[in-house]
Amino acid sequence: MKTLSQRLDEYLALRRAMGFDLSFDERVLRKFVNYGDEIGEHLISTALFLDWKENYGSADDNTWSHRLGMVRRFAFWLAEHDGQTEIPSSQLVAGRYRRRVPYIYAPKQIADIVAEAGRLPSPYGLRAALWQTLFGLIAVTGMRVNEALSLNQHDVDLNRAVLVVRNSKNGGDRQLPFNKDTANRLASYAHLRDRLIEHQTQRFFIKEDGEPAGDCGARYNFAQVSRNVGLRSPQSFNRHGHGPRIHDLRHSFAVHTILDWFRDGRDIECEMYKLSTYLGHSEPKHTFWYIEAVPELMQLAAARAEQRVLEGAS
Template identity: 30%
Template sequence: MFEEKLLEPHFTSVLAPYMLDVVEQKRALGNKYNAGVEALSAFDDFCNEQQLRIPAISKELLQKWEKKRPHENETTQCFRISYVRILCKYLHSNGYDAPCAFHPAPHVNKCFVPYIFTKDEIERLFSAVDCTKESSESPLRHLVMPVLFRLLYTCGLRVSEALHLKVADVDLDAGVLAIYGAKGDKERLVGISDSMLTYMKSYRSNPLVANAKSIYFFPAPDGGFYDTSTIYDIFRKCLFDAGIPHRGRGKGPRLHDLRHSFAVHILNKWSSEGKDIYTCLPILRTALGHDRITTTEKYLRLVPEAYMEVTEPFNERFHTITEVLCNEE
């Protein structure tokens, strides 16, 4: 059912033949490896910038590559490092100089506490997004942004997944999104709520959108897809207009926190309906596209005050135990 096009590698550095070998090996095992192609392409450009002349990766070169960049989050940093480490191991196994191939990767602090929007903040944010102005440079922006931001929240999408959605990937009759080439080259189907579906149908029926010459569901002014940085800039402005303060770098709210908020809010909803949360977790895992159920389980303990409704049903059950422990102390 899913036939995502493989990215064609275009490497030009002295390491190009070896990068191609790595990609071919991974694809021979059944992996699309599109994410690997993207990461290795960036490293290929880096090698050219560093004027690498021999097929070897020195400790100094690797340290420069692994260094955290301005405005780069820890996940992106780990992403860059991991794929080049695979290349290092390949070079080492073929007799080339890659002394750091099996050295421990640098420690990257990936611990963070996401910002969970309250329902009131979500409403205020959407109201601010609805005030997006039309401009001659971006004639569809005022139509795109209200739908895009609501889709990020109501379907728990990663922003890259939403921006790369094509018209052909959205089935408005069945109410289903087909997500291709997501994190880890995963593919999945995501259901759309009735209210969101109505919103999306209205958006697509607008003549300006319907007549846009683009394959993308959210077409940028050039007919391609929007850059994530553009969406983030709009997000920050809307936060300000909505009276939601930004707490500083690494503390949010981040654009990705709309996805986190979706997960926590849906857990709250299921709990209030009396559903067994752990029975429902596999459903949420599938919707979010997580590899492991343990990743989804983290939403149960990320921000305790944000999901009080989930833990409240257990308070009465363990109330007596809590009293005994308190008395013993």
Template identity: 25%
Template sequence: MGRKEDIFMSKQFLGIYASYIKQYIAFKRGLGFKYKTEEMIYSIFDRFTIERGETIVGVTKELADGWNTRKPNESNSYRYHRAVCLNQLSSFLCKTGIHSYIPQLPPCKSTFTPHIISQDEITAIFKACDEVKTQKKVMNSIIIILPALFRLLYGTGLRISEALSLRNKDVHLDENYLVVRDCKNGKEHMIPMSDSLSNVCKEYLKYRDLLPFSLSENDYFFVSLAGNVCKRDAVHSWFQKILWKANISRSDHGPRLHDLRHTFSVHSLAMMAESGIDLYCSLPILSTYLGHQSLESTNSYVRLTSEIYPDLLKDVDMICLNVFPNIESYETN
């Protein structure tokens, strides 16, 4: 799906389910879930009920079928996620005494395949980052962070949300490690860095510290020229400009900013295989590094690596490529 839902993200629920949606989101967050994507989906569902003219609380089969109908160009996984959100809301309503229909979930065979960026393209992206300039003076520009940020994303496999959430106290450049607190699974973990990546971040700090403001250890590591927190939308926008400057064509299949994480994973597995590290050893290492809760989430990268670098894994027993069930579980956000 083309993920243009941000235009609906007022986070103000106005339909007849508004109070119930707010209660349910508060309940889930009270259990420790971030529930950001789900909040976005519920805001779209709220708008959907308003457009349908729903006036009576209680999910009907007709409403559920309308909501679960696949949208044009929508991936199976995103459609499934929307359906799960409705099922959970319906269950919540039932528990509060409001009869609601709980539909069967649609099949969820992922149609998404990550775009793995080549080494030459990575080099071109970094070169474009180093040479990019703004056309006008914009004090809130994030151009200062681009060379270090994109290298950090590729060099560590961090999600963009995790990278932008780093505080100064989380970045230990002399010891070459990061403390990642704002993880997708809610668990804090440490990530080692290479000397070269630490040096790039130190170079960024040298210029950042010349800006006319002071930052404490609790302030964000990546900030705009005005000292403000960097927005994800701005980073995504700059990534598209960088791709254009690097002469890298983009299609519906990427490359996307999150593909830097997928590329890190595949390149890391390939490098470990080339170094002679057994797959049974490298897979748990990569899984821990990425912050995955299970090896199943990481196993998909083994198959992808074998397709891109068949010679590297030709001597590996083919049973290793199916260490876990063949479930396509690439992260899409």
């Protein structure tokens, strides 16, 4: 009989072949199946989920509702292969997953994060160059973390100053232009990478051991940098702690871009559709959400609407 871990490998391989980005889901599900393997369970059941929930750690109901959804999707697939699989009820957790209010970094905070990443210690300096370049790239392009980590070397065209993002969250490809300063920083990292690493994968962002940089490493190093600049409190046992996330760099890019449009007097609705395409959103409503989520943008939008009403009445 296959273990839950082996079944998960099959499930993830199938969904990735369909174009899904499952990096976050995999981290959660891997811990779930590892727990099941450790206690000798080969099947998903309501009892297993509740036992895992009891022993996994503290989190609010909204978070557990989100985790339950991941387990249920895995269980639905597994039930097609093993009729003894029990699909946990969606009512096991009372909470409902809500989109988290973004933390918007001030420009100085972003500069501090990028500068501090450049001081991360390593024998040959590649660790500092890697994470400084990655964090800076996300901040100036609004890419998702895993989109940046998934870039291959041929996806980064330094001559044309264009990135090609392939198989993004919504399954499509898109091109992102970048400026000369970003091109210089990407080229500087690539030069150091090629000088230090003889045998490489095709990924653009590579660690000192020659392996591709991963999601867990990105979040660990971002947490360390955030503590160093005072955005997170010190933590014991290498815990990440709580505070602004690396994904908030993407939110900050979007919000600062929209703020600039308001200040420049641009047609916000027209520009938002462009930004939606640039960010790789499946629907424009996911981009317009920033106006509702950020008080300053909401105030600017309300003031713009009020001005239009006054102009129409005059």
